[in-house]
Amino acid sequence: MAQSTSASTPPPIAREFRAAWVASVANIDWPSRPGLTASEQRTELLAILDRAVALKLNAIVLQVRTAADALYDSPYEPWSEYLSGQQGLAPEPAYDPLRFAVKEAHERGIELHAWFNPFRASHPSSKTPDTALTHVTRTGIVSAPRYGRHRWMDPGDPRVRTHSLKVITDVARRYDVDGVHIDDYFYPYREQDKGVEIPFPDSISYAAYVRSGGKLERDDWRRNNVDVFVRDMYRDVRGLHKSSVKVGVSPFGMWRPQNPPPICCFDPYVQLYADSKKWLQNGWVDYFTPQLYWQTDSATRSYATLLKWWTEQNTVHRHMWPGLFTSKAGGPWLKKGEAWGAGEITRQIAITRAQPGATGHVHFSMKSLMDERADSLSHKLMTERYQEPALVPASRWLDSIPPRAPSARLVADTATGGRRLTLTPATGEPVWLWTVQELRDGQWTTRILPGMQRSTAVSRNGRERAPESVWVTAVDRSGNQSTGTRAR
Numbered sequence: 001m002a003q004s005t006s007a008s009t010p011p012p013i014a015r016e017f018r019a020a021w022v023a024s025v026a027n028i029d030w031p032s033r034p035g036l037t038a039s040e041q042r043t044e045l046l047a048i049l050d051r052a053v054a055l056k057l058n059a060i061v062l063q064v065r066t067a068a069d070a071l072y073d074s075p076y077e078p079w080s081e082y083l084s085g086q087q088g089l090a091p092e093p094a095y096d097p098l099r100f101a102v103k104e105a106h107e108r109g110i111e112l113h114a115w116f117n118p119f120r121a122s123h124p125s126s127k128t129p130d131t132a133l134t135h136v137t138r139t140g141i142v143s144a145p146r147y148g149r150h151r152w153m154d155p156g157d158p159r160v161r162t163h164s165l166k167v168i169t170d171v172a173r174r175y176d177v178d179g180v181h182i183d184d185y186f187y188p189y190r191e192q193d194k195g196v197e198i199p200f201p202d203s204i205s206y207a208a209y210v211r212s213g214g215k216l217e218r219d220d221w222r223r224n225n226v227d228v229f230v231r232d233m234y235r236d237v238r239g240l241h242k243s244s245v246k247v248g249v250s251p252f253g254m255w256r257p258q259n260p261p262p263i264c265c266f267d268p269y270v271q272l273y274a275d276s277k278k279w280l281q282n283g284w285v286d287y288f289t290p291q292l293y294w295q296t297d298s299a300t301r302s303y304a305t306l307l308k309w310w311t312e313q314n315t316v317h318r319h320m321w322p323g324l325f326t327s328k329a330g331g332p333w334l335k336k337g338e339a340w341g342a343g344e345i346t347r348q349i350a351i352t353r354a355q356p357g358a359t360g361h362v363h364f365s366m367k368s369l370m371d372e373r374a375d376s377l378s379h380k381l382m383t384e385r386y387q388e389p390a391l392v393p394a395s396r397w398l399d400s401i402p403p404r405a406p407s408a409r410l411v412a413d414t415a416t417g418g419r420r421l422t423l424t425p426a427t428g429e430p431v432w433l434w435t436v437q438e439l440r441d442g443q444w445t446t447r448i449l450p451g452m453q454r455s456t457a458v459s460r461n462g463r464e465r466a467p468e469s470v471w472v473t474a475v476d477r478s479g480n481q482s483t484g485t486r487a488r
Contacts, residue, residue, distance in 0.1 A: 010437035010444050010471045010484065014390040016353070017287070017321045017360025019059035020369055021115065022048060024082050025066040026125035029366045034085035034127075038095050041083065045097070048366055049104055055369060055378060056386040058448075059111035061181050061248075061362060064098055065167065067120045068136045068144070068153065072098030072175070076167050078132035088132030102176050109433055109450040111392060113179030113248065114171050118164050118229065120185055121151035136163070145201040148191030155187060155225040155273075156205035161232065169236045172245050178477070179246040180237055184291060186226045187273045222273040234284040243399040244477035250289035250323055250362070251276035253306055260309045264300045277313050286395055287319035289362050294325075295344055296351065304351050311357030319359060319393060324348055326363035329377045333367075342377040349385050359393045389448045391433070394479030402480035404428050408472040408487035410458065417462030421470055421487055422455045433475040438467035451475075 022029045030048060031041045052060055064071045069080035069087060073096045078088040083097070091097070098114065105112040121137055121144040131137055136144050136153065143157040153160040172180050191198050206218055216224060230249060237247050252268040255277045268274045280288050290310050294301035303322075311320050330339040345363075352358045363369060369378050404426035413420045425431045431451035438445050438458060449456060451474070459466040470487040 013435055015393045016390040017392050018057045020363040020366040021061045022366045024063040024071055025123055027082050034082055038091045038093050053108050056389045058392050061113040061115045062101055063115040065116040067123050072096055078134045081128035087128040111178035113181045114177045115181045116168055117185050118182050119153045121153050124149040147188055148198050152188050154202050154205050156202045161229045165236055172237050179248050181248040183250050184252045223275050226273050230279045230284050246286040248287040249285045253290045253292040281315050283316040285318055287321050289321050289323045291323040303348050307355050320357055321360035323362045327368045342380045346380055346385055392479050399478035403474040403476050403482045405483045405485045406474045408485045410487050418459040419466040420455050421458050431474040432477045435473045437471045439469040440467050
C-alpha cells in the first residue's frame, strides 16, 4: 500500500517484529518427516524462507534443540532424530542445517533466531530405535530422570544448567544468528499416572542443595533454579559482546492467576516454577514473547487483557512481542469445531499494534502460514495486515549508534534501457539492510533489501517511468537506521 506524504520527505518506515516459529520437534514444521535427503530438507527450508519473504515477515525462530539433541553440527549433543530418523546420525550428504538456514535467511533480509528447549531430554514423539551413545541419557554427565512420558534434565542439578548454557552460548558464538530463544518448558508440565500426579524426581539434587547449606523450601528452590538459568543465559550471551544476538524468552502466557483479574486458572509460577515477571523486570531478556494462546473474547484469558498487563510489567522497556496461536486459525491438524478462523489472528495483530509498548508478534507455527489459497490466513495477512514491509524495532540498549549515511546513485541500465539504483555503504560497520523509498505521483512505496545487495532496478525498461524521487537508508543488525540519502 502506497503512502501519501510530502514530495520531499519520505514517511517513516513501520517498525514491527513479524516472525514465525519453525518447530522441529515431532516434525511439526520442518523437516516435514524424518529421513528426508539433505537436498529435500534444504528445499523445504527454502520454501519456508521464501514464504516468509512473500508475507513480509522479517524473522524466523528455528528450533535447533528439541530434547538435548541438535539440528546443527554440535560438539556437545547428537544429531536430532527429527532429521534422519536415528538420533546421532548426521545428514547425508553432510551439511549443517543451521548454517544453511542463517545464510539463506540473511540473503533474503530475514533474521534467523535459534530456538532451544532448555531441559527436555526426550519427547513422547521419539521413534528412534536407539538413543545416541553421546546423548545425556546415556553419558550420565547430567541428571536426566524419567518423568511420565518424558526424560527431563533436572534444573536443580548445577551440571544441567551448565551444560545447557554451554550449548546455547556455543551457537551464539559460532553462528551468525540474530537471536537465541528459549520456550516455556522449564520444569515439565505435570503428568499423571492412573489419575495421580507424578512428583518430579529431584530428591537427590534437593538433598545435595540442603547439605550444601541451602535454606530455600523445595518450591522456592525450584523457582530459583530456573531464575538462575535465565539470568545466567542472558549474562553469558551478552558476555560474548555480539550486539547482533538478541536473547528471547517465550514463557506461558500468564504469570499467575488474577494478574490481572479475572485471569485464571493455570499457575505457571507454581506448576512450572517460572517467575517470568521477574525475568522481564530484571532485564534478563532482550525480547519477551508470552504465549498468549487464547481468543480475544475469552472471559478468563483474554488476549487483549493479558497483553495490556504484560506491557505494564515491562518496566525496563524490553521488546514485547507476544506469541499468537496462529495454528488455531484453521487447518487439517484441528478437530471439528476447534478452528478460530483467520479473522481472530488478524484481529489480534490489530490489537497488538494498538497497544502501547507492544511492537511485534510471533506466529505459532509456520505450517499455518504455508497455505496459498485465496481465503487462507496467509492471503489475509498479505492483503490486510502486511501490505508494507517493516523493520525490526531497534535494540538500542545493545547498540545505539546508527550507520553512516550511504551513497546512492541512479544510473542507466544498458541492457533494458531502464534505471538502476546503486547502493554504496559508508565506511564502518557492515550494512544489514537497505531501505529504498520511491515517490511516484505523490505516493511513496517502500522496499527493504538485504545489505549484501548493491543495486536494484527502479524502472524495468525505457518505457516505464522512473520514480520522481528515491531515498535510501542503511540499517545495522541492532535495527539502527542511518539518515536518508537522496539518490541522484
